[in-house]
Amino acid sequence: MGNISIYSEFDTEYTLISDLFVDHYMASANGEFVKIYIYLLRKQQSGTGVPDLSSVADALLCTENDVLRALLYWEKKGLLSLSLTDGEVTSVTMRMPSGPQHLFSDGSGKNAFSGTDERSAAGGFSGTPGERAGYNKFIPESIGLSNERRRALMSSDEEAKQIVFISQKYIGKPLTGTDLNRILYFYDELHFSVDLIEYLIEYCVSRNKRSIHYITKVGLGWYQDGITTVQEAKERADTWNKDYYTILRALGITGVNPVKRQTDFMDRWLKDYGFSLEMICEACGRAVAKTGQPSFEYTEGILSSWKANHAASLEEVRLLDEAHQQKSSSPEKKASTEGRTQEGKKSFSNRFNNFHQREYDFHQLEKELLQKQLSEKKQNTDQ
Template identity: 30%
Template sequence: MSTIMLKPYKSNIVTLSANFVDYFMPKARGEYVKVYITLLRYTQMGEDGVTSNFLADILGLLETDVFKALEYWDQVGLISLHTIDAHGSMSIEIKESQSLVSPLLTRSEENPVQSEKPTSEPEKRTENMDPMLQEISMLMGRPLSSSEAEKFLYFKEQYKLAEEVIILLVQHCVLKGKPNMKYIETVAISWDSQGIKTAELAQQNIKKHEEKWMNYRKVLTYIGMSDKDIPKPQEDLLEKWFYTFGFTTEMILKACDISFNTLGKVEMGYINGILRSWLKDDIKTLQDIEKNEKKPRKSRPTKKSQDKDFTEREYDYDDLERKLLGWDK
């Protein structure tokens, strides 16, 4: 008996399922499709792994686009994505590419004459889906993963949110540019804690939220920031300035000007210090600032010359800067 040695053969063909082409590809962004097909190629070639930087380079994308694509395909269920270490390394398993193709090939081999196209699993899932979930899927512009569908049903059962309230919640998050499940769940928890259980209360809350963000956007636009990119600590500062301190947009923009003129940049912590001082001194309007600037300055020795006195305003921005930056210690 002779042993026949086989040399490994790597196909130069990337196999895509018909269901991917018919159902998933039309709904996905172009760069997401590029990432998925490239992952499929290297998986089918038996590669152990690729780096996000490599994918970004060969596809002409940013690394952030690559990560967004991976999150998208994980959400729709075509890949299983797991972080495996503290450096952000990931384990990726292509979950449905072969299972979506095999049934089609098997059926056509068994009955070559049959021309009727079999219904794919995603299509069946969509047809049989709860009407609320169907509408949510349309709002989000993509099919829901099974875990996402379960989460929305959980909102309904656990938080006792009406279906129309959940739909309003999703619509609100999508319009804010934050259609990810983590943010949607955060809003759902907030609504539950506030007792927002009806469509009327939900609409009132959304209107109040939009009015609040209209004020925020004026400040953010003025200092060159986007409301979609603002970190939570900065958002909390804006809320404090408007709704705890009670300052108008005009006064906050004035504080922004002072920060820029003093530091050469807009520093949120510095602005917060200015507004706290104004609150303490009961300065609420631009006229109050003007009146305060006309008050006689207190005599205070400079650091350069202890024996030379000078007068300054009761509200001293230079002194505030030193304190905020820790230079007075």
């Protein structure tokens, strides 16, 4: 039977998006920011440009403030650079996303640029993990060996058999084929030693985490940090423990070890939210000042709010504080408060209208603060 021909009744134009963007930038970004970035790529590649930021907002059914925040976010990530005139954006230069060296492999196990052998490099590096900024690795979407590869290892490789025995002993139950595919992936593909895999499982079990999903997540974190020995893994664990006690002290808790519920909160702030210790300790201080006691729940509320507003530094938190303060002290807010005191309960319609008036003023204030941030960035660049 011959090939089936496929035809199209329409001409298709394309916008090229780098795999590096999809693999390393997209997942951690706000959905609105991703949408705006792709739209800018489309305009850049077509050579049409955009009249102004409001036209971008109109095209994407978002606000101009969303566009401003997205531009600042992607510039901070190094994916674009902005040119300003009198505090207004006049041009946007799209930059090529950067990614781990692993993505530039020619498939032979050697780096296509430097010619270094990645397989031998995985066996040992000089320096501490934190000094290996260039060693961060790309992790594929699918983690795990094939069933055929797992069976081959378990029938002929003594170290693989040892890993299976150790894993089931620590976890305390027989493991499924899928579980073994994941654990042996660290041995066969990521080149973890038997000792390192044993410590990985021991470390997770000691934290009452026996799920293969959790073990995989921790192991991939070690791999991306360039950890290749048990000693380096222990040093990393010690670093996390120090972070825990720093956070506890910021909450006014001393002389006790954190319990699981507390470490779950702190892991979320450090790993999932990606906040620095400086940011977390600032939130802790605010929580204690507000509640008069060490409240993980209140701290969580502060940090989740900062994350939702894309505040990644204390300077950005300061801008949020200014926006909130000016919104609270606006004439509309005061008039609304005084009116409620003098007149009592208002009609639903009036309350609804007042709400929208305050929201509009807040968006205008937010826009002014974002433009102020752009202007300050330009001044710092010119100095």
